[in-house]
Amino acid sequence: xxxxxxDWRFRDAAPIDSxxxxxxxxxxxxxxxxxxxxxxxxxxxxxxxxxxKANIDDLHDPFLMHDMxxxxxxxxxxxxxxxxxxxxxxxxxDGITSTSIMLETLEMIGADVHYVLPNRFIHGYGPNKExxxxxxxxxxxxxxxxxxxxxxxxxxxxxxxxxxxxxVTDHHEMPPVLPDAYCIIHPRHPEGNYPFGxxxxxxxxxxxxxxxxxxxxxxxLDLVTIGTVADLVSMTGENRNLVKLGLQAIxxxxxxxxxxxxxxxxxxxxxxxxxxxxxxxxxxxxxIGRLGDPNPAVELMTTFDExxxxxxxxxxxxxxxxxxxxxxxxxxxxxxxxxxxxxxxLIAAKSWNPGVLGIVAGNILKxxxxxxxxxxxxxNGAAKGSGRSIEALDLFGMLNTMRSEFTHFGGHAAxxxxxxxxxxxxNLRKMMNDYIAAEQIDLTKGSDLLIDESLALSEIxxxxxxELKKLAPFGTDHPAPHFLVDGNVDFFKRIxxxxxxxxxxxxxxxxxxDAIGFGxxxxxxxxxxxxxxxxxxxxxxxxxxxxxxQLRLIDFASExxxxxxxxxxxxxxxxxxxxxxxxxxxxPSSQKFFAKELQQSITLYDPSINWTDYDQLIVLDCxxxxxxxxxxxxxxxxxRIYLYLYSPDEAYLNGLPSRKQFTELYQFFMKQPRVDxxxxxxxxxxxxxxxxxxxxxxxxxxxxxxxxxxxxGVLQMVESPQTRAFEESEIYQKRITRIExxxxxxxxxIQTIRNWLKS
Numbered sequence: 001x002x003x004x005x006x007d008w009r010f011r012d013a014a015p016i017d018s019x020x021x022x023x024x025x026x027x028x029x030x031x032x033x034x035x036x037x038x039x040x041x042x043x044x045x046x047x048x049x050x051x052x053k054a055n056i057d058d059l060h061d062p063f064l065m066h067d068m069x070x071x072x073x074x075x076x077x078x079x080x081x082x083x084x085x086x087x088x089x090x091x092x093x094d095g096i097t098s099t100s101i102m103l104e105t106l107e108m109i110g111a112d113v114h115y116v117l118p119n120r121f122i123h124g125y126g127p128n129k130e131x132x133x134x135x136x137x138x139x140x141x142x143x144x145x146x147x148x149x150x151x152x153x154x155x156x157x158x159x160x161x162x163x164x165x166x167x168v169t170d171h172h173e174m175p176p177v178l179p180d181a182y183c184i185i186h187p188r189h190p191e192g193n194y195p196f197g198x199x200x201x202x203x204x205x206x207x208x209x210x211x212x213x214x215x216x217x218x219x220x221l222d223l224v225t226i227g228t229v230a231d232l233v234s235m236t237g238e239n240r241n242l243v244k245l246g247l248q249a250i251x252x253x254x255x256x257x258x259x260x261x262x263x264x265x266x267x268x269x270x271x272x273x274x275x276x277x278x279x280x281x282x283x284x285x286x287x288i289g290r291l292g293d294p295n296p297a298v299e300l301m302t303t304f305d306e307x308x309x310x311x312x313x314x315x316x317x318x319x320x321x322x323x324x325x326x327x328x329x330x331x332x333x334x335x336x337x338x339x340x341x342x343x344x345x346l347i348a349a350k351s352w353n354p355g356v357l358g359i360v361a362g363n364i365l366k367x368x369x370x371x372x373x374x375x376x377x378x379x380n381g382a383a384k385g386s387g388r389s390i391e392a393l394d395l396f397g398m399l400n401t402m403r404s405e406f407t408h409f410g411g412h413a414a415x416x417x418x419x420x421x422x423x424x425x426x427n428l429r430k431m432m433n434d435y436i437a438a439e440q441i442d443l444t445k446g447s448d449l450l451i452d453e454s455l456a457l458s459e460i461x462x463x464x465x466x467e468l469k470k471l472a473p474f475g476t477d478h479p480a481p482h483f484l485v486d487g488n489v490d491f492f493k494r495i496x497x498x499x500x501x502x503x504x505x506x507x508x509x510x511x512x513x514d515a516i517g518f519g520x521x522x523x524x525x526x527x528x529x530x531x532x533x534x535x536x537x538x539x540x541x542x543x544x545x546x547x548x549x550q551l552r553l554i555d556f557a558s559e560x561x562x563x564x565x566x567x568x569x570x571x572x573x574x575x576x577x578x579x580x581x582x583x584x585x586x587x588p589s590s591q592k593f594f595a596k597e598l599q600q601s602i603t604l605y606d607p608s609i610n611w612t613d614y615d616q617l618i619v620l621d622c623x624x625x626x627x628x629x630x631x632x633x634x635x636x637x638x639x640r641i642y643l644y645l646y647s648p649d650e651a652y653l654n655g656l657p658s659r660k661q662f663t664e665l666y667q668f669f670m671k672q673p674r675v676d677x678x679x680x681x682x683x684x685x686x687x688x689x690x691x692x693x694x695x696x697x698x699x700x701x702x703x704x705x706x707x708x709x710x711x712x713g714v715l716q717m718v719e720s721p722q723t724r725a726f727e728e729s730e731i732y733q734k735r736i737t738r739i740e741x742x743x744x745x746x747x748x749x750i751q752t753i754r755n756w757l758k759s
Contacts, residue, residue, distance in 0.1 A: 001639050002526045004557035005369060006449035007391075008484070008535065011039045020044065032459055033467040036452055036481060052470060054244030056216050062207040066192030067183035071167045072211050074142065074182060079111045083141035087115040088127065089298070090147040090201065091289030093282045097227035098146035098169075098205040100301040101220050105209035114140065117294045120355060125417075127152025127166075127179075136162045144208075145169060147201025147227075150186060153179040169204045171233070173412070198234035202227025203242060221249040222258060223301065229274050230282035235475025243473045247272060257300035260313035261285075274473040287320040290355030327356045331363045334374055338364065340578060343436035343443055344393075345372040346429045348383050348422070352376035358386035358415065369446045371395055377422050382407070384419040390447040393436070402431050449555060451535060452481040457511035460485070465538045465549050480537045482554060487513065489528045494521050502527060506534070506551070514541065517553030522575055525564045530754070532558040561633070562640040563754040567746065572597065577640060581616035582609075586628075589648040590621035611636030618642045622651075624734050626741040633757045643753065645745050651735055652742035654694040662726055664688055665698055669708060669717045678713035701729045 016038040023045050024034035042048050062068055078085055085106060089099030099115050106113040116135065118124065123131050126148045132155045135143070142165050145152065149168035156166045156179040165182035178184060185208060188197040199207070206224040209217050225246025228239050235243065250272050253259065258281075262269055265280040288294050300312035334347045345364055352360075357374040364372040365388045375385035389395035394413040403409060405428045408419040420428065436443065460483075474480040487506030495501045500521040506513045515534065520527065534556045541550040566572060583602045585591040591602045602620065603609070605628075611617075617638045622645050623629050633641060647653070657665075665688060669675070675684065677699065685692045699715065702708045705728065707721045726732050745753065 001560055002529065002532070002556070002558045002562060004446070004449075004535075004555050005366065006447050006535075006555050007445035008449050008451055008555070008557075010451050010454075013039050017043065024048075029467055030464055032453070032455070032464055036468075037471070039452065054241050054248070056218075056245065058238075058241055059210075059216060060195055060238055062211040064192065064194045065185050065187060065204075065207060066189035066194075067185055068208070068211050070183045071169075071185055071208060074165060074167060075106070075111070075144070075212060078142045079106075079109060082112060084112045084114060084139050085142045085144060086135050086140040087113060088131075088135075088143055088145045088148070089115065089117045090125070091117050091120050091294040092147075093230035093285035094201045094227040095147040096285050096289075096294060096297045096301060097223040097230075098201040099298050101202060101205040101209050101217075101223050101227075102144060102146050102169075103298065103302055104220065105212055105217065109212060115295075115298055117289070117298065119293055120289060121292070127155035129155040129158045131155075132159050132164075133162075136164050140164060142167070146205045147171070149181065150174050150178060150184065153177065156181050169201070169208055171199050171201050171204050196238040198237065198239060200224075200228040200231040200233045200239070202231075203233075203239065206242070218249065221246040222253050222255060225250065226258075226277055226281055226285070229277040229473070229475065230285065232476050234477040235274075235473055236477050239475075240473065240478065243274065243475075247274070247473065255301070256306055256309035257303055257313065260309045261300065261316065264313045264317040274475060278475075283323075284316045284320045287323040288316055290323055291319055291326075291353070323356060326353050327359050327363070330356060330360045330374075334360055334364055335367065338368060340368075342429065342433060343370065343441075344429075344432040345370055346375070346425065346432065347372070348375035348377055348385075348425055350377045352385075354384055358388065358417075361386050361388040365390065370443055373416075373418070375418075375420075375425070381422045382419055383422045383425060384408075385417070387411070387416040387418070389414050389416075390443070390445075392443055392445060393441055398432065398435055401435070402428060405431070449482065449535060450479065451484050454484040457485060457487055457506060457508045457513050460511075460513055460538060460549055462540065462547060462549055465540055468538060469540075482535055482537060483551075485513065485534050485536070485551065487511075487534075488530065489532070492524065492528055494524055496521065502553075504528075513551055514548055515551040515553055516541075520553060523556075525574075526558065526562060527556060529558045529562045529564075530751070531560055532556055561638060561754075561758060563750060563757055564640055564642045565750040566642050566644045572644060576618065576642065577616060579615040579639065580613060581618060582611075582614040583618045583620060584632075585620045586623045587621050587648055590646055593646070593648065594620045594644075611638075615639045616642070618644065620644045621646045621648065622738065622742045622745050624738045624741060626744050629745070630757055630759075641757065643745070643750070645742075647742055647746070649693045649697060650691075651697075651738045652746060654691050654697075655739065656732075656735065657690070657694060657698050659726075661688070661690055661694075662698060662701075665690070665695070665702070666707065669702075669715070673717035675715045676713060677710070677715050697731070697735060700731050701726060704729050704731050 016035050020038065020043060021034050037048060042051060087099050087102045089095040095117060099117060103113060103115050118128050118131055127145060143159055144167045146169050148170055150170045150172055159166050160180060168181040168184045170186055174186060185204060187194045187199045187204060202224045206220060209220060225243050228243055233239055251270055261281060261284060265284060267276045267280050285297055288297050296312055297316065300309060303309050330352050337347045338345055345368065354376045357376060361372045361374040371389040371393050373385060373387035375383040377383045387395055395416050396411045396413050399409060399416060405424045406418050406420045411417055468481055487508040490505045490507035492504040495503050500519060502517045502520045502524055504515050506515060534553060536551040536553045539550050539552055541548050583600050584605060585594060585602050586605045588604060591604050595602045611632055614636060615638060617636060619641060668688060681692060685695050703710055705724045706718055708718060709716050
């Protein structure tokens with residue numbers, strides 16, 4: 001069997017109201033779609049229409065936010081008095097777009113405005129005292145933070161001591177003690193009345209821009225959309241309205257930097273959606289801050305110079321390629337350090353790039369299903385990094401009980417950032433394992449995956465997928481619908497430069513569905529097993545003007561025994577799933593060969609082996625009788641059987657010697673009664689035109705029948721041997737059954753062997 005990576009959960013389903021169903025059908029929608037949105041708690045046409053529409057007039061009044069009027073008044077005073085203003089941003093995509101929004105807004109109303117994004121390696125996250133000091137020394141008289149600031153107490157106190165006011169605009173969790181800022185604009189401020197608390201940093205900046213300009217800045221909808229999608233905030237309420245409006249605006253944008261970024265990302269301007277932002281634009285904006293100075297990204301988003309836009313877009317694209325390479329290398333190095341015995345993986349090494357450790361932790365989490373913390377150790381003995389977790393473990397809550405181990409620590413249930421002395425690592429690892437055991441936390445299920453419907457292939461068509469698109473944009477709290485589908489894999493191939501992705505098709509009766517799985521390259525053998533179920537999103541793949549529905553794979557699982565084909569030698573070093581594995585050989589020569597080939601401990605077949613001790617069986621060669629393999633399969637409780645089926649003497653390939661060949665060999669030894677076969681075997685093989693491995697078999701038969709003796713590699717003919725038929729030899733008879741075994745096991749397709757093993 002193959003367990004799913006996620007813990008599959010189905011939406012609560014209730015019978016659809018007949019009136020609502022009839023209304024949806026009258027509107028031209030399918031019954032499948034009507035049931036789906038009913039189970040998503042959309043129970044009236046009015047609710048459905050509200051979800052569909054996007055209207056500027058539905059955006060909330062920015063002055064409902066606490067201190068918005070105070071912030072506007074202070075900024076207007078600074079402009080009238082010619083006070084230099086600094087926009088202080090953050091180094092991620094939300095911070096970059098927030099900074100760009102505020103910069104453009106202040107330029108539009110005549111401010112003397114400057115901006116800076118901190119370097120994560122030099123200044124860290126949020127307001128930095130040294131950077132504030134540098135900018136106040138340059139003459140800055142008002143600082144506006146965007147996408148940060150609510151935890152910047154020390155730096156803001158310093159600014160106050162220099163007579164510089166700080167306006168904080170932020171959306172992150174508010175600490176118990178807020179900074180002594182001139183004012184704090186936050187959608188969840190306890191003294192505010194703003195009706196939607198889940199804006200991104202770009203959304204908060206957009207609200208301040210609206211208040212300053214006294215109208216909604218339509219030309220900045222593209223920026224607020226990118227920041228909102230990239231920061232993974234709730235895709236509900238006002239965020240959903242902003243993103244729907246922004247996606248329309250992007251398709252008409254004149255923003256040079258965005259156009260060039262779309263070009264280098266190979267994103268069609270007219271097909272931009274939340275997915276292309278999340279997987280193409282966002283990572284490129286984030287990458288520059290992960291590897292170094294993020295400030296050029298703001299210039300890219302705000303420049304009016306085509307050459308600068310083109311150059312900076314290419315720079316960000318190159319940096320993103322570097323980031324991907326670093327992530328790939330670091331993930332490989334970290335994977336090699338995983339201890340499967342640990343409940344929580346705590347992995348540390350010197351010189352890893354701190355900017356990518358959150359991504360790496362997420363990769364290891366996905367691979368192992370266990371919460372993971374990745375740390376980079378610097379030259380001062382400090383270990384700094386990030387952690388990612390699954391729903392079963394509140395990572396922040398657990399580590400909060402271990403605060404004494406850290407010099408810096410923060411985050412939330414699913415993600416943390418921390419710094420600690422390197423000498424505390426081993427103790428933290430033990431404390432975490434003890435905590436999981438004491439709290440009896442089950443980490444085996446993986447993260448939740450909410451499935452909307454189980455669909456037959458016959459229910460999936462272009463019309464239904466077009467209907468699903470009406471529910472977009474998708475994101476946090478409003479995920480794309482996930483579907484469970486069954487079907488047999490009809491076509492399969494690996495794709496990508498490193499064969500890291502898969503493309504296949506599913507078939508059931510007369511229905512067929514294409515599928516693609518990104519990052520599933522190593523799972524190809526298991527994907528092709530029968531009784532496999534697939535979970536994914538439905539999308540439209542358009543190629544050469546043809547539209548086809550395609551399943552984008554998220555997860556899969558299969559029940560019962562998996563039989564995996566490794567008969568081709570080039571597959572021998574592919575991964576074996578973790579578990580209690582038995583590497584089994586039936587022939588001593590195979591045991592010796594594979595011990596060197598695979599660098600594994602190889603067990604020679606013994607009927608006393610307790611097969612139930614193992615869940616993975618790796619069959620390295622062919623048994624003399626094929627039934628023996630089925631008996632082992634039936635006696636064990638294997639999840640997977642890997643069939644290598646190496647044939648050391650190639651019995652089936654070489655077959656049985658003919659009587660003529662036996663006669664010619666016998667006559668040869670009569671003429672050459674003493675032969676050192678250690679050195680002359682190849683000569684004899686060439687002379688008699690008998691394949692070497694077949695010749696060795698024939699010599700063994702002669703030896704068993706006492707036609708010859710072999711002593712220290714020297715063969716000598718026995719004088720006047722007793723006349724015996726070749727068929728009397730046990731070796732000869734064993735070869736007959738081995739040929740039958742190899743013919744069945746090597747020449748049949750894997751499905752035939754799989755069915756036979758299960759019969």
